[in-house]
Amino acid sequence: xSCSPFDLRDYLLGELSAEERRQVDVHAxxxxxxxxxxxxxxxxxxxxxxxxxxEVPQRIGFVSDKVFEPSLARRAWEAFWGSPAKLGFAxxxxxxxxxxxxxxxxxxxxxxxxxxxxxxxxxxxxxARVSAAVEKAVAQSxxxxxxxxxxxxxxxxxxxxxxxxxxxxxxxxxLSVLQKRYNVRENMLARLEPPGEMK
Amino acid sequence: xxFRAVEDTDLIRKARRGDVEAYNLLISRWEKRVYNxxxxxxADREDALDLSQDVFLKAYQNLRKLDDPAxxxxxxxxxxxxxxxxxxxxxxxxxxxxxxxxFAGERIPAKVSPAFPIELSIAVTTALDKLxxxxxxxxxxxxxxxxxxxxxxxxxxxxxxxxxxxxxxxLDVLKTQLAPAKSRGVT
Numbered sequence: 001x002s003c004s005p006f007d008l009r010d011y012l013l014g015e016l017s018a019e020e021r022r023q024v025d026v027h028a029x030x031x032x033x034x035x036x037x038x039x040x041x042x043x044x045x046x047x048x049x050x051x052x053x054x055e056v057p058q059r060i061g062f063v064s065d066k067v068f069e070p071s072l073a074r075r076a077w078e079a080f081w082g083s084p085a086k087l088g089f090a091x092x093x094x095x096x097x098x099x100x101x102x103x104x105x106x107x108x109x110x111x112x113x114x115x116x117x118x119x120x121x122x123x124x125x126x127x128a129r130v131s132a133a134v135e136k137a138v139a140q141s142x143x144x145x146x147x148x149x150x151x152x153x154x155x156x157x158x159x160x161x162x163x164x165x166x167x168x169x170x171x172x173x174x175l176s177v178l179q180k181r182y183n184v185r186e187n188m189l190a191r192l193e194p195p196g197e198m199k
Numbered sequence: 200x201x202f203r204a205v206e207d208t209d210l211i212r213k214a215r216r217g218d219v220e221a222y223n224l225l226i227s228r229w230e231k232r233v234y235n236x237x238x239x240x241x242a243d244r245e246d247a248l249d250l251s252q253d254v255f256l257k258a259y260q261n262l263r264k265l266d267d268p269a270x271x272x273x274x275x276x277x278x279x280x281x282x283x284x285x286x287x288x289x290x291x292x293x294x295x296x297x298x299x300x301x302f303a304g305e306r307i308p309a310k311v312s313p314a315f316p317i318e319l320s321i322a323v324t325t326a327l328d329k330l331x332x333x334x335x336x337x338x339x340x341x342x343x344x345x346x347x348x349x350x351x352x353x354x355x356x357x358x359x360x361x362x363x364x365x366x367x368x369x370l371d372v373l374k375t376q377l378a379p380a381k382s383r384g385v386t
Contacts, residue, residue: 009370016349030328040378044370048342048376050319051327056246060230060252061223062259182301 001025004034012041208268215262222262226255229272232344233279239327239339240283254279267383276340280354326376334369341366378381 002008004027010016011024028035207228213221233254238247247323257278265274327335333355340346352359 009367012370013366014345037310040374043378044374045342046371047319048323048326048338051233051323051343053343054238054244056230056234056248056251058248060226060248060255062219062226062255 002037003031004159008034008038010171012045028119200259207271211262211265213258217261223303227351228254229275235338236276236344237283238281240336241286241342246286250282255280259282270353273346273353276344276346276354277356280336303352322377326373328377329372330369334365337362337365338369338373379382 004011004017005023006020008024008028011021016024024034024038027037206222207225208224210221215227230251234247234251234258237250238244238252241247254275258275261278265271327338330338334353337351340351346354348359350360351362355362
């Protein structure tokens with residue numbers, strides 16, 4: 001029977017804490033019986049370890065077999081719940097959708113209660129106002145276009161008249177120059193001809 | 200200290216999502232331990248290999264039932280323990296109990312390690328044969344697989360006190376067999 005503070009077999013089997021092991025070591029140094037018992041246990045343990053592990057004669061492995069794989073839906077479901085980012089995104093999306101739906105269903109009754117009775121009348125009034133505004137805008141636009149066209153025609157006629165006047169003046173000047181040149185030539189020919197040959 | 204780029208828990212999570220390659224990597228880490236545990240129990244290399252394959256197949260099929268991936272090792276060995284005992288039950292007619300002496304069948308010749316002489320391996324095998332099945336399995340789980348008492352209790356599905364009792368008794372027997380043998384110069 002051992003007088004050690006802790007079971008020497010627990011010491012050997014690694015079930016004691018560091019402090020408990022230290023106490024056993026201290027005791028075994030001063031107790032011959034426990035020292036011998038501990039030595040026998042150590043010899044037993046080390047001898048047992050002479051029986052070594054064998055290598056596996058054939059590797060164990062699986063191939064990708066659809067039979068063992070979970071379904072696509074299950075994989076997607078597990079991947080979804082296994083991802084905090086996706087969960088966060090989904091939460092934000094659900095919150096946004098809830099806000100949109102809440103806003104939509106909250107406003108709809110208020111609009112319906114006010115607008116529903118006079119809807120046709122308001123629609124007719126709006127249509128009349130729109131038609132009047134369109135007609136007025138078209139008339140104004142046509143008037144602006146007519147005025148602008150008249151101005152452009154007048155300006156063009158003025159430019160044409162001025163151009164014609166300038167052309168006539170230019171022609172007259174050229175005719176005058178030609179006439180002068182002709183007269184000069186005639187005078188020179190008259191001077192060069194002998195007096196007896198004069199007709 | 201062994202550094203692992205990917206922890207077992209990560210591989211388990213991937214395998215749960217159907218990643219077979221992750222599970223194959225997990226197998227490569229554990230197959231030697233499971234095989235040797237079963238080999239020392241069933242004492243037949245072919246049976247041990249077949250059972251190992253069954254263990255990893257069952258583990259894969261039930262991976263979702265593993266509550267805490269950090270407890271993978273005792274959970275896996277619990278499956279191995281059940282498979283080994285189921286194997287023994289299948290071999291015998293219904294209602295007939297398995298005698299303790301037959302639990303491990305005929306002892307397989309130990310493969311001799313160059314670091315240890317054959318006499319030492321024979322002495323260890325002979326000493327282990329003196330134990331009953333429960334005591335032998337307790338020694339295998341503790342000495343060769345390094346499980347804690349709580350993990351052994353989980354694997355064997357019994358109280359920690361029972362585990363301790365089996366192990367202490369086994370150690371007393373083994374000490375009687377092995378320590379004097381070595382002092383007499385068997386080695």
